[in-house]
Amino acid sequence: MISVGQGIESAHPGHPFLGAWIHVHAMFNPDDPREKQEESIAQSIENCRRSGLKSIIPFALTSSGEACYPSAIVPGRKYGDWDPLGVMIREARARELQVHIAVPVLISGHKEPKGILRKHPEWALRDPTGKLLGYISGANPEARAWVVSVIQEIVRKYHPEGIILDYLRFPNEPADVDPDSRKRFLAERGLADYDLTDRSDGPWQRFRESSLVELAGLIRRGIDEVNPKVDLGLYTWGANVARNHYVSQDWPAMLDQGFISLVNVSGYVYRNNYGDEYLEEFDDRLRQAIALLPAGKDKTHLAFVLGVITSHGKVESADEIEAYLRHAHAEGIDGVSVFTLNYLEPFIDDLLKKGLFNRPE
Numbered sequence: 001m002i003s004v005g006q007g008i009e010s011a012h013p014g015h016p017f018l019g020a021w022i023h024v025h026a027m028f029n030p031d032d033p034r035e036k037q038e039e040s041i042a043q044s045i046e047n048c049r050r051s052g053l054k055s056i057i058p059f060a061l062t063s064s065g066e067a068c069y070p071s072a073i074v075p076g077r078k079y080g081d082w083d084p085l086g087v088m089i090r091e092a093r094a095r096e097l098q099v100h101i102a103v104p105v106l107i108s109g110h111k112e113p114k115g116i117l118r119k120h121p122e123w124a125l126r127d128p129t130g131k132l133l134g135y136i137s138g139a140n141p142e143a144r145a146w147v148v149s150v151i152q153e154i155v156r157k158y159h160p161e162g163i164i165l166d167y168l169r170f171p172n173e174p175a176d177v178d179p180d181s182r183k184r185f186l187a188e189r190g191l192a193d194y195d196l197t198d199r200s201d202g203p204w205q206r207f208r209e210s211s212l213v214e215l216a217g218l219i220r221r222g223i224d225e226v227n228p229k230v231d232l233g234l235y236t237w238g239a240n241v242a243r244n245h246y247v248s249q250d251w252p253a254m255l256d257q258g259f260i261s262l263v264n265v266s267g268y269v270y271r272n273n274y275g276d277e278y279l280e281e282f283d284d285r286l287r288q289a290i291a292l293l294p295a296g297k298d299k300t301h302l303a304f305v306l307g308v309i310t311s312h313g314k315v316e317s318a319d320e321i322e323a324y325l326r327h328a329h330a331e332g333i334d335g336v337s338v339f340t341l342n343y344l345e346p347f348i349d350d351l352l353k354k355g356l357f358n359r360p361e
Contacts, residue, residue, distance in 0.1 A: 016334035017233075017262055017303045018357055019055035019100055020048050020341035024068040024084050027342065038087050045091040048341055051348045052357030055098035057164055057337060058088050060154050064134075065108035065115015069157070073150050075119055089158050100162035100233065101154055105147055105215075107167040109134025116146065126176040128196050135171055139181035139211035147215070148222035155226045162231035163223065164264065164337075168212055169241070169249040181211070199244045208248035216259040233262035235305065239288035255301060256294035264337050265289045267304040267324060270313030279327050286331045303335030304328050308343035318350035325356060 027044055028037035048056055061067055067074035069085040089099050108115040113132050117124045123143040125135040136143050151163060174196040176182060185207050186192070194204045216234075223230050234251055241247040254260045269282040289302060306324055308315045315321055325336065336357075338344050351357060 016300065017055070017264075017337065018053045018335070019057045019098075019303075019337045020051075020053050020344060021102060021305075021337060021339045022056055022058040022088065022341045024058060024078075024088070025062075026340065027084065027088065034082070037084070041084065041087050042091045044341060044345065045088060045095060045097070047345050047348055048092075049095040049097055051344065051351060053097075053338065055100050055161070056088060056092045056341070057100045057102050058085055059102045059104065059166075060085060061104050061115075061150075063104050063107045063110065063167070065117065069154075071150070071153060073146075073153050074116065076115055086158070089160075098162075099158065099160040100164050100231070101158060101160045102164045102166050102235075103151055103154065104167040105165050105219075106136040106138050106169065107134065108136055120146075122180070123178055125170070125178070128174050128176070130176075133171065133175060135175065137178035137181055138168070138170075138215045139185075139207070140178045143178070144215055144218055148218055151219055152222050152226050155223055155230055159227070160230060162233055162262070163219075164233040164235060164262070165216070165219070165260070166235045168216065168234060169236075169247045170208060170212075172246050174246065177208075177211075199246060201244055205244055205248065209243070209250040209253075212248060213250050213253045213257070213259070216254040217257065220259040231262060232260045233264060234260045235264045235266075237266045238285050239292050242292055252292045252294055255297055262301060262303060262335075263289070264303050264305050266307070267328075268307040268310050268312040270315075272313045279323060282324065283327055283331060286328060286333055290331065290333075299332045300335070302333050303337050304333055305337050305339050307339045308347070310339065314343075315347075318347045318354060318356075321347060321351065322354055322356060 028040040060069060061074065062078060066076040066078040068078055069083050070077055070081050092099055108117045112134050113121055113124050114134055117134060121132055123136050123140050124132040125137050127133055176196055189203045198204050220232055223232060236249055236251050241249045242252055251263055255263060267282060269278050269285060271278045274281045286304060290299060
């Protein structure tokens with residue numbers, strides 16, 4: 001059994017969040033012996049410490065619904081009884097790094113049900129033809145309870161400073177909820193049917209948005225039952241998905257109601273997809289997020305996600321990283337989460353020369 005230790009004092013709120021997302025599979029060669037795999041993990045965590053970042057953000061589950069740790073609840077274990085997530089956390093604790101564990105909440109297979117949805121297909125979202133999707137319905141009470149139980153297991157097992165929710169959203173396309181939630185929605189609103197493509201400010205869109213806000217609240221209360229000191233954060237595409245969007249992620253309401261305390265806003269804006277004015281687009285994206293902060297919430301509740309390599313593009317140099325940080329700072333956002341640690345590693349020596357991330361507390 002791996003001893004991961006207790007958490008250290010959280011950096012939030014009051015200090016900028018500085019973290020690095022980690023895909024477990026990217027930390028080692030699957031063909032290496034176990035000792036070599038653990039050495040590779042330790043070296044990457046050491047590189048995170050060297051960079052000046054303060055927290056690791058490892059994913060506890062895959063988007064296919066497999067656990068990256070020996071879960072007693074999640075039906076599939078990607079690594080069997082080995083616990084690479086625990087190894088990462090152990091190495092982080094040894095270096096006084098914080099741990100914010102990322103949980104892909106509602107995705108479980110993308111286009112087809114996998115993971116828990118193979119056992120409970122009745123929890124799945126449906127496409128307009130009725131085909132099951134690899135997304136858990138965030139409106140289903142039984143599915144919600146299962147999601148909360150997984151997050152509680154993670155908090156009990158690893159004592160993180162925080163949990164960061166990923167995929168707490170609908171897919172970016174027309175999708176229906178599970179049959180039980182559909183019946184409940186129609187009965188509560190006195191409707192005979194609804195249009196899955198309707199994103200206007202009406203009952204169907206409000207139901208989708210409110211279902212995710214409610215789920216965030218259930219997750220917050222579930223964490224409180226285990227350890228109320230654990231922070232809860234969220235990854236979001238930005239201001240555009242907060243209202244009247246297929247994604248239906250009303251993160252300002254989650255923040256306003258105290259369910260989450262940190263919002264990681266996508267900063268996936270590159271020269272290749274926005275041209276020479278890409279940093280102006282980046283600034284505008286941050287300003288829109290700031291504008292949606294509820295009363296009483298300041299910019300310490302925001303961090304931007306620096307995508308070193310994503311499906312949208314990639315960073316070419318440490319100079320580009322410096323530019324993103326400089327522009328975010330000018331907008332009053334000093335929090336950053338880097339996607340991902342292994343993509344950042346080739347730039348760390350150059351970043352150290354520039355003094356980036358090594359900000360005083």
